[in-house]
Amino acid sequence: MDQVVGSIAELFRTYFFDAASLLIASAALIYAALAHRISKKAQATAQEYEVVALKMTAQEKRMRAKRSFLTLKSACQEIRSRWSVHHDRHYPIMGSQEFRRNDTLHIAQLESEGCELLKRLELDLPDSEALNAGALAEYIQRADETALRIEQLALHLLPPKPLVA
Numbered sequence: 688m689d690q691v692v693g694s695i696a697e698l699f700r701t702y703f704f705d706a707a708s709l710l711i712a713s714a715a716l717i718y719a720a721l722a723h724r725i726s727k728k729a730q731a732t733a734q735e736y737e738v739v740a741l742k743m744t745a746q747e748k749r750m751r752a753k754r755s756f757l758t759l760k761s762a763c764q765e766i767r768s769r770w771s772v773h774h775d776r777h778y779p780i781m782g783s784q785e786f787r788r789n790d791t792l793h794i795a796q797l798e799s800e801g802c803e804l805l806k807r808l809e810l811d812l813p814d815s816e817a818l819n820a821g822a823l824a825e826y827i828q829r830a831d832e833t834a835l836r837i838e839q840l841a842l843h844l845l846p847p848k849p850l851v852a
Contacts, residue, residue, distance in 0.1 A: 748830035
């Protein structure tokens with residue numbers, strides 16, 4: 688029996704470092720697998736956060752374009768009223784309505800163009816299922832461009848020129 692215990696002790700001493708190394712290596716592999724799984728989850732969470740942030744930015748840019756259109760409509764209404772006052776003061780009441788239409792035709796055209804730009808932006812909204820960072824970034828850029836173009840339309844409104852007597 689002593690001989691058996693002695694041979695087991697000898698075997699244990701001989702392979703102790705190999706067994707310990709194997710256990711440490713196994714623990715390291717398990718730890719690496721857990722770290723890899725956690726990093727994948729962190730990456731997925733970061734991508735979801737990026738998409739959510741881009742969605743919010745896209746919503747803000749779309750709202751900016753809508754505000755720009757409302758500003759354009761307000762400016763158009765103000766210019767229309769200025770033209771109306773101008774016509775009431777300087778043209779005969781029974782005068783040709785063609786003058787009035789010609790003077791204010793550009794206002795309706797600019798307002799219509801702004802409305803068309805806003806409609807195209809609304810139609811270009813990416814599908815909610817297909818939303819990815821690239822599509823959202825492109826939409827944000829288009830929304831910015833649309834808002835700027837609508838704001839530029841307001842600069843083309845022509846108020847009536849004062850008549851010099």
